[in-house]
Amino acid sequence: MVQQRGDITAGRVQLRVTNTSSSPETFTTAALLSPALSEPAEWDARRPVTLDPGRTVDLPVVLPAVRCIDDPGDAQATFTVDGxxxxxxxxxxxxxLGRAGATACDQEDMASVARIRAAGASSGVDGTIALRVDVAPSGVGTGTIELVALRGTVLLRFADGAEAPLHVAVSARDRPSHIDVVVVPQRCDAHAIAEDKVGTLFDLVVRIDGREVAVPLERSQEVADTLLALTARVCGLTPAD
Structure with a gap:
């Protein structure tokens, strides 16, 4: 089981299979099963794949919702091979899967207090990008969290460096609010922007019950596309409005 950089935002893993036999083998189905997964993660096979001896192939499976459980047990990969x-x-x-389960637990703990997401991006001043982060408290319970920092990516950093300190305390019954963060390009080569996979996926560092955890900052594809377009504009790769 492997997860490449492009798999992270797509929410999938690859089942890497090597044919160690002496004859071709044809795969028609593949799936990943685990108590940590809400349902089997299935390979979307548009056509059978025949694997010659000594060859390796990656079969992508999209992960369903990941459960927060203490002991995920053993995963199983199932295949239909030559019928x-x-x-x-x-x-x-x-x-x-262990990391995905731990992240799911951290996200559940955070969501019980507030939903934190990148809500939009716009042109800033002096070649910067303004990122808006919305904070929507759950309104239920008495829990609190501290938003410690945002971490930059391979494509984008912050005005003060690789991290943007936040130090914002949030309680479940607070009013909705937002945080404005100044973002600048980390690199401006055109192919890095055009082929970006995780450059708009910031990590949010949160202190929950005295422990610091890092979870992906929720953002829509629209926000991701806007960040890439603004990065290209700031880098002078596209004309300004």
């Missing part, structure tokens, strides 16, 4: 059903435990050396 036969096969089930094997996948090698998860990078602990992809």
């Amino acid at each position: 036969l059903s096969v089930s094997v435990p996948p090698d998860d050396a990078l602990d992809v």
Whole structure:
């Protein structure tokens, strides 16, 4: 089981299969099953894949909702190979499912207090980009969290460096609010912007119950596209309005 940079925003993993036999093998289905997943993650096979001896192929599966559970147990990868059903435990050396489950727990804990998301981006001053982060308290309970910082990406950083300190305390019954953050390009090569995968996916550092965790800052595809367009404009790759 592997997760490449482009898989992160797509919410998927790859089931990497190597044919160690002496004959071609044809795969028609593949799926990943785990107690940590709300349902099987299935490979969208548009056509069968035949794997020659010694060859390797990555079969992408999109992860469904990840459950927050203490012990996710053992995952199983299932395949239909030459018409036969096969089930094997996948090698998860990078602990992809473990990390996904931990992030799901952290997101649940944060959401019980407030929903934090990148709500929009606009042109700033002097070649900067203004990022608006909305804070929507849940209105339920008495929990509190502290928004510690935002972390930059391979494409974007902040006016003061790789991180933008926030130090904002939020209670579940606070009124909705927003935070404005100044963003600047980290790099301006055209191919980096055109081929971006995770350059608009900031990490939000939050202190919950005395522990600091980092969760992806929620943002829509519209906000991501706006950030990329503004980055290209600031870098002088597209004309200003």
